[in-house]
Amino acid sequence: LEYNPKDPHSLVSGLHNGQVAFFDTRRGGDPVELSSLAHSHRDPTHQVLWINSKSGTEFFSASSDGQVKWWDVRKLNEPMETLILDMTKGEEQSLNRALGASCLEYEPTIPTRFMIGTENGIVIAGNRKGKTPQEKLGATYKTHHGPVYALQRNPAFVKNFLTIGDWTARIWSEDCKESSIIWTSYHRSFLTGGSWSPTRYSVFYTTRMDGTVDAWDILQNQREACLSVKVCDEPLRCLRCHEYGELVAVGNDRGTAYLVEFSENLAVSAKNDKALLTAMFERESRREK
Helix, strand or coil, X not given: CEEECCEEEEEEEECCCCCEEEEEHHHCCCCCXXXXXXXXXXXXXXXXXXXXCCCCCEEEEEECCCEEEEEEHHHCCCCCEEEECCCCCCCCCCHHHCCCEEEEECCCCCCCEEEEEECCCEEEEEECCCCCHHHHEEEEEECCCCCEEEEEECCCCCCEEEEEECCEEEEEXXXXXXXXCEECCXXXXXXXXXXXXXXXXXXXXXXXXCCEEEEEECCCCCCCXXXXXXXXXXXXXXXXXXXXXXXXXXXXCCCCEEEEECCHHHCCCCCCHHHHHHHHHHHHHHHHC
């Protein structure tokens, strides 16, 4: 489910049957537009994200069926473009060989670029400018032993991105494809979600199967969380940070949403934080190269 950053009344959603839906909160709770089953995903739609377009009406979706589709809410009966995640070079694309997608990443400042997290732990860096499917599916990163549950570029350092999967959170540089540059210690329970703080760029949050939210500040400690909050006994599945940084919303397996308030220290950057983080990312990238 994703609100349009240009229109707070508009939101799109991916459905379990593979369809995508467009809602307008001014027009009730039912979808205004719904993709046709024939042109939708064959498996559940795991994520939808709005993209930076002139019309402000375009978004893309990803599914475990191995397809990424681009849509326009003004004509939702069929996608504008479909990309099959078949990484085999020199052959015609096939859904039988496609990697199932588990999550997406999109940075509006680089509008033709996108990233896809897959069910087998690979992250694909894509570019819509590519003339062939192989050119559109560019660099790959082997990130986790299992599905990538969350994928997000750092708000200030877009070449560095966070991935969540298996028992770890990892930070990557686009220039280092063989290994992450920073990673957490292994947890006893699986990690299920994560997000950078939108206001303090060294801080990110993760959710776990044991119902815990962890807050991390990599300028303080790269291996251990600086704060852990046991929210519930059920597995937490998703996480979203409020734009001002102190509030974090999480949801669990029972469909319950919780709002967790963290201290101002985790939301407000110090004067030299950005310089320290720049030096850290550069140092760790050189070490891994």
